[in-house]
Amino acid sequence: MPTQLQGERLPEGIEAVRADDLPSLHTFVNGLERDLAVVTAGLALPRSSGIVEGRVNRIRTTKRRMYGRAGFRLLRKRVLLAS
Numbered sequence: 001m002p003t004q005l006q007g008e009r010l011p012e013g014i015e016a017v018r019a020d021d022l023p024s025l026h027t028f029v030n031g032l033e034r035d036l037a038v039v040t041a042g043l044a045l046p047r048s049s050g051i052v053e054g055r056v057n058r059i060r061t062t063k064r065r066m067y068g069r070a071g072f073r074l075l076r077k078r079v080l081l082a083s
Helices: 007-019 023-034 036-044 050-065 072-082
Strands: none
Touching: 007 023, 007 036, 023 036, 050 072
């Protein structure tokens, strides 16, 4: 489903998981159902914010590693040089 942009098939997959006896997957499916419209759109639309989220994650990780050691100027320099 994720690689072929078939978000409309998500309810079928949810029903298949409900039919199985796997409690941990039932918990996961409950979370999917809470945000079903968003998850379906994410699986169906060709656009993604994954690249932006990856860069934000990299900057946050760098910031956490440097916590208490340096100021904003060094953080800015490390982020710009890593790009």
